[in-house]
Amino acid sequence: MTTTEYTVTGMTCQHCVASVTEEVSELPGVTAVEVDLASGALRVTGDDVTDEQVEAAVAEAGYAATTA
Structure with a gap:
């Protein structure tokens, strides 16, 4: 099991956090998702x-993610 950190841009509220959390949580193999609105940090x-899967899920929520 691995933990990877990403930076998400474009989030402005708790609804944004919930959207990113929901999309990333649905990926096969994901066991935990933590999103920090203030810093834009995403820990998966x-x-x-893969990074590509996480970035695609974040894009599906309407935001952009890059590895931290």
């Missing part, structure tokens, strides 16, 4: 989850 824990 899981097995066999």
Whole structure:
């Protein structure tokens, strides 16, 4: 199990946090998602989850993610 940190841009409220959390949580292999609105930090824990999958899920929520 690995934990990877990303920076998410474009979030402005708790609804944004909820949207990102929901999309990333649905990825196969993800066991935990933590999003911090103030810093834009996204921490994803899981097995066999690629950066591309996480970035695509964040994009589906309407935001952009890059590895921290």
